[in-house]
Amino acid sequence: MALIIDLKPEEKILIGSAVITNDKQRTRLHISGDTPILREKDVMQEDEAVTPCKKVYFLIQCMYLARNPREYHPKYFELLRMIQAAIPSTAIFFARINANIVQGHYYKALREARDLIIHEEELLTASGVTLSDSAAP
Amino acid sequence: MTSNVFISSTLKKTLSKISTEADFSLTQGAGQVISGLLKNSKRDFLAVLSGFEKNLELLEAALTDTQEAIAILEEAGGQTIRARNMAETQDFQQKFSEQIAQCADWYKRSLLKLDNHIRNSGDGKDINLLNGDALIIRFDLQDDSTLITQGINLTPLGLGIREPDFSNAHTIQNSRIDISNAIDLATTLKNMVSSDIATIKTRREFCEIAMSFLTQAQESLADGKTDLFTDDVLEQLFSESDLLNTDESLALDAQGDLLKVFKYQQDIRANL
Numbered sequence: 001m002a003l004i005i006d007l008k009p010e011e012k013i014l015i016g017s018a019v020i021t022n023d024k025q026r027t028r029l030h031i032s033g034d035t036p037i038l039r040e041k042d043v044m045q046e047d048e049a050v051t052p053c054k055k056v057y058f059l060i061q062c063m064y065l066a067r068n069p070r071e072y073h074p075k076y077f078e079l080l081r082m083i084q085a086a087i088p089s090t091a092i093f094f095a096r097i098n099a100n101i102v103q104g105h106y107y108k109a110l111r112e113a114r115d116l117i118i119h120e121e122e123l124l125t126a127s128g129v130t131l132s133d134s135a136a137p
Numbered sequence: 138m139t140s141n142v143f144i145s146s147t148l149k150k151t152l153s154k155i156s157t158e159a160d161f162s163l164t165q166g167a168g169q170v171i172s173g174l175l176k177n178s179k180r181d182f183l184a185v186l187s188g189f190e191k192n193l194e195l196l197e198a199a200l201t202d203t204q205e206a207i208a209i210l211e212e213a214g215g216q217t218i219r220a221r222n223m224a225e226t227q228d229f230q231q232k233f234s235e236q237i238a239q240c241a242d243w244y245k246r247s248l249l250k251l252d253n254h255i256r257n258s259g260d261g262k263d264i265n266l267l268n269g270d271a272l273i274i275r276f277d278l279q280d281d282s283t284l285i286t287q288g289i290n291l292t293p294l295g296l297g298i299r300e301p302d303f304s305n306a307h308t309i310q311n312s313r314i315d316i317s318n319a320i321d322l323a324t325t326l327k328n329m330v331s332s333d334i335a336t337i338k339t340r341r342e343f344c345e346i347a348m349s350f351l352t353q354a355q356e357s358l359a360d361g362k363t364d365l366f367t368d369d370v371l372e373q374l375f376s377e378s379d380l381l382n383t384d385e386s387l388a389l390d391a392q393g394d395l396l397k398v399f400k401y402q403q404d405i406r407a408n409l
Contacts, residue, residue, distance in 0.1 A: 065391075066389065073343060088354055092148070098347035118145070122146065
Protein backbone atom coordinates (compact mmCIF):
# COMPACT_ATOMS: atom_id res chain seq x y z
CA MET A 1 0.00 0.00 0.00
CA ALA A 2 1.33 3.41 -0.93
CA LEU A 3 2.18 5.98 1.71
CA ILE A 4 0.27 9.22 1.17
CA ILE A 5 1.95 12.46 2.14
CA ASP A 6 0.38 15.91 1.86
CA LEU A 7 2.96 18.63 1.37
CA LYS A 8 2.29 22.23 2.30
CA PRO A 9 3.37 24.94 -0.15
CA GLU A 10 7.16 25.14 -0.23
CA GLU A 11 7.51 22.25 2.22
CA LYS A 12 10.52 20.02 1.74
CA ILE A 13 10.78 16.28 2.07
CA LEU A 14 13.69 13.91 1.99
CA ILE A 15 13.06 10.73 0.00
CA GLY A 16 15.92 8.27 -0.33
CA SER A 17 18.92 10.38 -1.19
CA ALA A 18 16.94 13.22 -2.79
CA VAL A 19 15.58 16.44 -1.35
CA ILE A 20 12.24 17.39 -2.87
CA THR A 21 10.87 20.92 -2.48
CA ASN A 22 7.21 21.57 -3.10
CA ASP A 23 6.20 24.58 -5.19
CA LYS A 24 3.68 27.17 -4.13
CA GLN A 25 0.60 24.93 -3.96
CA ARG A 26 -0.40 21.96 -1.81
CA THR A 27 0.67 18.58 -3.21
CA ARG A 28 -0.24 15.00 -2.40
CA LEU A 29 2.42 12.33 -2.93
CA HIS A 30 1.73 8.59 -3.14
CA ILE A 31 4.94 6.76 -2.31
CA SER A 32 5.44 3.01 -2.73
CA GLY A 33 8.53 1.00 -1.91
CA ASP A 34 11.00 0.85 0.88
CA THR A 35 13.07 4.01 1.10
CA PRO A 36 13.83 6.51 3.87
CA ILE A 37 11.29 9.32 4.02
CA LEU A 38 11.69 12.33 6.31
CA ARG A 39 9.46 15.37 6.41
CA GLU A 40 10.93 18.79 7.04
CA LYS A 41 9.64 18.91 10.61
CA ASP A 42 11.40 15.61 11.39
CA VAL A 43 14.81 16.54 9.99
CA MET A 44 17.44 17.51 12.53
CA GLN A 45 20.67 19.20 11.47
CA GLU A 46 23.86 18.30 13.30
CA ASP A 47 24.22 21.79 14.77
CA GLU A 48 20.80 21.35 16.38
CA ALA A 49 21.90 18.16 18.15
CA VAL A 50 23.19 20.00 21.19
CA THR A 51 22.09 17.67 24.00
CA PRO A 52 22.94 13.99 24.50
CA CYS A 53 19.40 12.85 23.67
CA LYS A 54 19.23 15.09 20.61
CA LYS A 55 22.48 13.46 19.46
CA VAL A 56 20.73 10.09 19.84
CA TYR A 57 17.95 11.35 17.56
CA PHE A 58 20.49 12.66 15.07
CA LEU A 59 22.37 9.35 14.95
CA ILE A 60 19.17 7.34 14.41
CA GLN A 61 18.28 9.74 11.61
CA CYS A 62 21.69 9.06 10.04
CA MET A 63 21.18 5.28 10.40
CA TYR A 64 17.83 5.68 8.65
CA LEU A 65 19.43 7.52 5.74
CA ALA A 66 22.50 5.27 5.50
CA ARG A 67 22.94 2.32 3.21
CA ASN A 68 24.94 0.65 5.94
CA PRO A 69 23.50 1.74 9.31
CA ARG A 70 26.06 -0.44 11.09
CA GLU A 71 28.63 2.35 10.67
CA TYR A 72 26.70 4.42 13.21
CA HIS A 73 26.29 1.71 15.84
CA PRO A 74 29.55 2.34 17.78
CA LYS A 75 28.81 6.05 18.34
CA TYR A 76 25.17 5.32 19.11
CA PHE A 77 25.98 2.71 21.75
CA GLU A 78 28.67 4.91 23.25
CA LEU A 79 26.11 7.66 23.70
CA LEU A 80 23.53 5.21 25.04
CA ARG A 81 26.05 3.99 27.61
CA MET A 82 26.76 7.53 28.85
CA ILE A 83 23.11 8.56 29.06
CA GLN A 84 21.90 5.35 30.66
CA ALA A 85 24.66 5.47 33.28
CA ALA A 86 23.63 8.99 34.34
CA ILE A 87 19.87 8.58 33.90
CA PRO A 88 18.84 4.91 34.28
CA SER A 89 15.16 5.72 33.65
CA THR A 90 16.05 6.38 29.99
CA ALA A 91 16.54 2.60 29.60
CA ILE A 92 12.85 2.15 28.92
CA PHE A 93 13.04 4.63 26.01
CA PHE A 94 16.14 2.94 24.66
CA ALA A 95 14.47 -0.48 24.90
CA ARG A 96 11.70 0.78 22.63
CA ILE A 97 14.04 2.63 20.29
CA ASN A 98 16.28 -0.43 19.94
CA ALA A 99 13.39 -2.79 19.31
CA ASN A 100 12.35 -0.57 16.40
CA ILE A 101 15.91 -0.39 15.05
CA VAL A 102 16.21 -4.20 15.12
CA GLN A 103 12.96 -4.36 13.17
CA GLY A 104 14.25 -1.81 10.67
CA HIS A 105 11.50 0.65 11.67
CA TYR A 106 13.70 3.73 11.89
CA TYR A 107 10.85 6.18 11.56
CA LYS A 108 9.19 4.69 14.64
CA ALA A 109 12.56 4.71 16.41
CA LEU A 110 12.79 8.44 15.70
CA ARG A 111 9.34 8.96 17.22
CA GLU A 112 10.48 7.17 20.37
CA ALA A 113 13.67 9.26 20.38
CA ARG A 114 11.52 12.38 20.36
CA ASP A 115 9.95 11.18 23.64
CA LEU A 116 13.46 10.66 25.00
CA ILE A 117 14.31 14.28 24.15
CA ILE A 118 11.19 15.52 25.95
CA HIS A 119 12.10 13.37 28.97
CA GLU A 120 15.54 14.95 28.95
CA GLU A 121 14.03 18.46 28.73
CA GLU A 122 11.64 17.74 31.60
CA LEU A 123 14.48 16.36 33.67
CA LEU A 124 16.60 19.44 33.07
CA THR A 125 13.71 21.74 33.94
CA ALA A 126 12.80 19.79 37.06
CA SER A 127 16.34 19.62 38.32
CA GLY A 128 16.94 23.31 37.71
CA VAL A 129 20.39 22.53 36.42
CA THR A 130 22.03 25.40 34.62
CA LEU A 131 24.47 24.16 32.07
CA SER A 132 27.32 26.05 30.52
CA ASP A 133 26.47 27.95 27.31
CA SER A 134 28.15 25.44 25.05
CA ALA A 135 26.27 22.52 26.50
CA ALA A 136 22.85 23.99 27.08
CA PRO A 137 20.07 22.82 24.73
CA MET B 138 12.10 13.59 45.14
CA THR B 139 10.99 10.23 46.60
CA SER B 140 11.49 8.00 43.58
CA ASN B 141 14.77 6.48 42.57
CA VAL B 142 14.06 7.57 39.01
CA PHE B 143 12.79 10.83 37.60
CA ILE B 144 9.14 10.45 36.57
CA SER B 145 8.53 12.88 33.75
CA SER B 146 5.15 13.14 32.05
CA THR B 147 6.74 11.53 28.97
CA LEU B 148 8.00 8.61 31.02
CA LYS B 149 4.53 8.18 32.56
CA LYS B 150 2.97 8.23 29.11
CA THR B 151 5.47 5.67 27.80
CA LEU B 152 5.05 3.37 30.77
CA SER B 153 1.29 3.49 30.56
CA LYS B 154 1.51 2.55 26.88
CA ILE B 155 3.40 -0.64 27.63
CA SER B 156 2.19 -1.69 31.03
CA THR B 157 -1.15 -1.90 32.75
CA GLU B 158 0.07 -3.38 35.98
CA ALA B 159 1.51 -0.33 37.68
CA ASP B 160 0.12 2.86 39.08
CA PHE B 161 2.59 5.41 37.88
CA SER B 162 1.29 8.13 40.10
CA LEU B 163 3.18 6.34 42.82
CA THR B 164 6.71 7.57 42.55
CA GLN B 165 8.00 4.97 44.97
CA GLY B 166 9.35 1.88 43.23
CA ALA B 167 9.18 3.19 39.68
CA GLY B 168 12.67 1.81 39.14
CA GLN B 169 11.40 -1.69 39.88
CA VAL B 170 8.49 -1.22 37.48
CA ILE B 171 10.85 -0.16 34.70
CA SER B 172 13.18 -2.99 35.60
CA GLY B 173 10.31 -5.46 35.17
CA LEU B 174 9.44 -4.01 31.77
CA LEU B 175 13.06 -4.22 30.68
CA LYS B 176 13.01 -7.89 31.62
CA ASN B 177 10.11 -8.38 29.20
CA SER B 178 11.98 -6.50 26.46
CA LYS B 179 14.99 -8.71 27.04
CA ARG B 180 12.83 -11.81 26.71
CA ASP B 181 11.50 -10.52 23.38
CA PHE B 182 15.01 -9.73 22.12
CA LEU B 183 16.15 -13.23 23.13
CA ALA B 184 13.31 -14.85 21.19
CA VAL B 185 14.18 -12.83 18.09
CA LEU B 186 17.87 -13.66 18.50
CA SER B 187 17.23 -17.40 18.64
CA GLY B 188 15.36 -17.11 15.32
CA PHE B 189 18.34 -15.29 13.82
CA GLU B 190 20.71 -18.14 14.68
CA LYS B 191 18.62 -20.86 13.08
CA ASN B 192 17.93 -18.84 9.95
CA LEU B 193 21.51 -17.67 9.55
CA GLU B 194 22.64 -21.28 9.52
CA LEU B 195 20.12 -22.04 6.78
CA LEU B 196 21.11 -19.00 4.70
CA GLU B 197 24.82 -19.71 5.00
CA ALA B 198 24.26 -23.31 3.87
CA ALA B 199 22.14 -22.03 0.97
CA LEU B 200 24.91 -19.61 -0.02
CA THR B 201 27.51 -22.40 -0.13
CA ASP B 202 25.13 -24.64 -2.08
CA THR B 203 24.37 -21.86 -4.57
CA GLN B 204 28.07 -21.27 -5.16
CA GLU B 205 28.45 -25.00 -5.78
CA ALA B 206 25.48 -24.90 -8.19
CA ILE B 207 27.14 -22.05 -10.10
CA ALA B 208 30.36 -24.09 -10.33
CA ILE B 209 28.42 -27.03 -11.78
CA LEU B 210 26.68 -24.76 -14.28
CA GLU B 211 30.05 -23.33 -15.30
CA GLU B 212 31.28 -26.89 -15.93
CA ALA B 213 28.29 -27.47 -18.18
CA GLY B 214 28.88 -24.11 -19.87
CA GLY B 215 32.48 -25.12 -20.56
CA GLN B 216 31.26 -28.20 -22.43
CA THR B 217 29.00 -26.09 -24.65
CA ILE B 218 31.91 -23.80 -25.56
CA ARG B 219 34.20 -26.73 -26.36
CA ALA B 220 31.52 -28.42 -28.43
CA ARG B 221 30.56 -25.22 -30.23
CA ASN B 222 34.17 -24.57 -31.22
CA MET B 223 34.45 -28.09 -32.60
CA ALA B 224 31.20 -27.74 -34.56
CA GLU B 225 31.92 -24.42 -36.25
CA THR B 226 31.92 -25.92 -39.75
CA GLN B 227 30.51 -29.13 -41.17
CA ASP B 228 34.02 -30.44 -41.74
CA PHE B 229 35.00 -29.82 -38.15
CA GLN B 230 31.76 -31.34 -36.98
CA GLN B 231 32.52 -34.60 -38.81
CA LYS B 232 36.13 -34.59 -37.80
CA PHE B 233 35.37 -34.09 -34.09
CA SER B 234 32.08 -35.95 -33.87
CA GLU B 235 33.38 -38.27 -31.17
CA GLN B 236 34.68 -35.42 -29.02
CA ILE B 237 31.42 -33.47 -29.50
CA ALA B 238 29.46 -36.51 -28.37
CA GLN B 239 31.73 -36.71 -25.35
CA CYS B 240 30.99 -33.05 -24.56
CA ALA B 241 27.26 -33.75 -24.81
CA ASP B 242 27.72 -36.64 -22.41
CA TRP B 243 29.61 -34.47 -19.91
CA TYR B 244 27.02 -31.78 -20.27
CA LYS B 245 24.24 -34.23 -19.41
CA ARG B 246 26.24 -35.53 -16.46
CA SER B 247 26.68 -31.98 -15.18
CA LEU B 248 22.96 -31.36 -15.35
CA LEU B 249 22.30 -34.59 -13.50
CA LYS B 250 24.85 -33.57 -10.90
CA LEU B 251 23.11 -30.21 -10.56
CA ASP B 252 19.73 -31.87 -10.14
CA ASN B 253 21.06 -34.12 -7.36
CA HIS B 254 22.87 -31.24 -5.73
CA ILE B 255 19.73 -29.10 -5.56
CA ARG B 256 17.64 -31.95 -4.17
CA ASN B 257 20.26 -32.74 -1.52
CA SER B 258 20.58 -29.07 -0.60
CA GLY B 259 17.31 -29.22 1.34
CA ASP B 260 18.28 -32.38 3.22
CA GLY B 261 17.11 -32.28 6.80
CA LYS B 262 15.65 -28.80 6.43
CA ASP B 263 12.07 -27.62 6.03
CA ILE B 264 13.09 -24.95 3.56
CA ASN B 265 15.18 -25.33 0.43
CA LEU B 266 15.88 -21.93 -1.11
CA LEU B 267 17.49 -23.62 -4.12
CA ASN B 268 14.21 -25.32 -4.85
CA GLY B 269 12.19 -22.08 -4.86
CA ASP B 270 11.06 -22.10 -1.22
CA ALA B 271 10.85 -18.82 0.69
CA LEU B 272 12.42 -18.15 4.07
CA ILE B 273 10.65 -15.72 6.38
CA ILE B 274 12.76 -14.17 9.11
CA ARG B 275 10.96 -12.41 11.94
CA PHE B 276 12.42 -9.38 13.64
CA ASP B 277 9.69 -9.20 16.27
CA LEU B 278 7.22 -11.50 17.96
CA GLN B 279 4.19 -9.77 16.43
CA ASP B 280 5.33 -10.38 12.82
CA ASP B 281 5.24 -6.64 12.13
CA SER B 282 8.74 -6.82 10.69
CA THR B 283 9.92 -9.65 8.50
CA LEU B 284 12.58 -10.29 5.91
CA ILE B 285 11.56 -12.64 3.14
CA THR B 286 14.25 -14.40 1.13
CA GLN B 287 12.54 -15.78 -1.94
CA GLY B 288 14.44 -18.78 -3.25
CA ILE B 289 14.82 -19.72 -6.91
CA ASN B 290 14.35 -23.18 -8.34
CA LEU B 291 17.84 -24.07 -9.59
CA THR B 292 17.05 -27.56 -10.85
CA PRO B 293 17.63 -27.89 -14.63
CA LEU B 294 13.88 -28.12 -15.07
CA GLY B 295 13.24 -25.07 -12.89
CA LEU B 296 15.88 -23.12 -14.79
CA GLY B 297 14.24 -23.97 -18.10
CA ILE B 298 17.30 -25.75 -19.49
CA ARG B 299 16.32 -27.51 -22.69
CA GLU B 300 17.13 -31.13 -23.56
CA PRO B 301 20.65 -30.95 -25.01
CA ASP B 302 21.12 -31.39 -28.72
CA PHE B 303 24.76 -31.19 -29.79
CA SER B 304 24.09 -32.15 -33.42
CA ASN B 305 25.07 -28.77 -34.86
CA ALA B 306 26.55 -25.39 -33.84
CA HIS B 307 23.11 -23.73 -33.67
CA THR B 308 21.59 -26.21 -31.22
CA ILE B 309 24.76 -26.27 -29.14
CA GLN B 310 24.47 -22.49 -28.92
CA ASN B 311 20.94 -22.94 -27.51
CA SER B 312 22.42 -24.95 -24.65
CA ARG B 313 25.07 -22.29 -24.19
CA ILE B 314 22.34 -19.61 -23.85
CA ASP B 315 20.37 -21.79 -21.41
CA ILE B 316 23.42 -22.14 -19.20
CA SER B 317 24.23 -18.42 -19.31
CA ASN B 318 20.68 -17.58 -18.24
CA ALA B 319 20.85 -20.22 -15.52
CA ILE B 320 24.11 -18.77 -14.18
CA ASP B 321 22.48 -15.31 -14.09
CA LEU B 322 19.59 -16.67 -12.01
CA ALA B 323 21.87 -18.56 -9.65
CA THR B 324 24.03 -15.45 -9.22
CA THR B 325 20.90 -13.43 -8.41
CA LEU B 326 20.05 -15.92 -5.68
CA LYS B 327 23.62 -15.84 -4.38
CA ASN B 328 23.53 -12.02 -4.15
CA MET B 329 20.13 -11.99 -2.46
CA VAL B 330 21.23 -14.54 0.12
CA SER B 331 24.53 -12.69 0.76
CA SER B 332 22.70 -9.42 1.26
CA ASP B 333 20.18 -10.99 3.66
CA ILE B 334 22.99 -12.66 5.63
CA ALA B 335 24.63 -9.23 6.04
CA THR B 336 21.32 -7.68 7.17
CA ILE B 337 20.72 -10.39 9.76
CA LYS B 338 24.29 -10.28 11.05
CA THR B 339 24.05 -6.50 11.51
CA ARG B 340 20.74 -6.80 13.35
CA ARG B 341 21.97 -9.73 15.41
CA GLU B 342 25.00 -7.75 16.52
CA PHE B 343 22.81 -4.75 17.35
CA CYS B 344 20.39 -6.98 19.24
CA GLU B 345 23.20 -8.52 21.31
CA ILE B 346 24.63 -5.14 22.33
CA ALA B 347 21.16 -3.72 23.03
CA MET B 348 20.47 -6.72 25.25
CA SER B 349 23.65 -6.19 27.24
CA PHE B 350 22.54 -2.60 27.93
CA LEU B 351 19.11 -3.86 28.96
CA THR B 352 20.77 -6.19 31.45
CA GLN B 353 22.91 -3.39 32.87
CA ALA B 354 19.93 -1.06 33.22
CA GLN B 355 17.78 -3.78 34.73
CA GLU B 356 20.40 -4.54 37.34
CA SER B 357 21.07 -0.93 38.23
CA LEU B 358 17.36 -0.11 38.53
CA ALA B 359 16.71 -3.22 40.62
CA ASP B 360 19.56 -2.15 42.88
CA GLY B 361 17.78 1.16 43.39
CA LYS B 362 20.22 3.22 41.36
CA THR B 363 19.08 6.79 41.09
CA ASP B 364 18.72 9.10 38.12
CA LEU B 365 21.63 11.44 38.71
CA PHE B 366 20.63 14.91 37.71
CA THR B 367 22.96 16.97 39.76
CA ASP B 368 24.83 19.80 38.05
CA ASP B 369 28.06 17.84 38.06
CA VAL B 370 26.73 14.67 36.54
CA LEU B 371 24.76 16.41 33.83
CA GLU B 372 27.62 18.75 32.98
CA GLN B 373 29.82 15.67 32.68
CA LEU B 374 27.27 13.87 30.51
CA PHE B 375 26.95 16.87 28.19
CA SER B 376 30.68 17.38 27.87
CA GLU B 377 31.33 13.64 27.35
CA SER B 378 28.69 13.47 24.64
CA ASP B 379 30.19 16.58 23.03
CA LEU B 380 33.49 14.74 22.75
CA LEU B 381 31.82 12.36 20.32
CA ASN B 382 31.71 15.07 17.67
CA THR B 383 34.46 17.43 18.67
CA ASP B 384 37.01 16.17 16.20
CA GLU B 385 34.73 14.88 13.52
CA SER B 386 31.13 15.13 12.48
CA LEU B 387 28.65 12.62 13.90
CA ALA B 388 27.34 12.12 10.38
CA LEU B 389 29.37 10.31 7.75
CA ASP B 390 29.98 12.08 4.43
CA ALA B 391 27.01 10.70 2.51
CA GLN B 392 24.42 11.55 5.19
CA GLY B 393 26.17 14.80 6.13
CA ASP B 394 26.08 15.97 2.50
CA LEU B 395 22.43 15.05 2.11
CA LEU B 396 21.50 17.01 5.24
CA LYS B 397 23.55 19.95 3.97
CA VAL B 398 21.59 19.91 0.71
CA PHE B 399 18.41 19.96 2.78
CA LYS B 400 19.65 22.91 4.82
CA TYR B 401 20.98 24.72 1.75
CA GLN B 402 17.57 24.59 0.06
CA GLN B 403 16.00 25.83 3.29
CA ASP B 404 18.38 28.78 3.42
CA ILE B 405 17.77 29.69 -0.23
CA ARG B 406 14.03 29.67 0.36
CA ALA B 407 14.36 31.84 3.45
CA ASN B 408 16.32 34.40 1.43
CA LEU B 409 13.85 34.56 -1.45
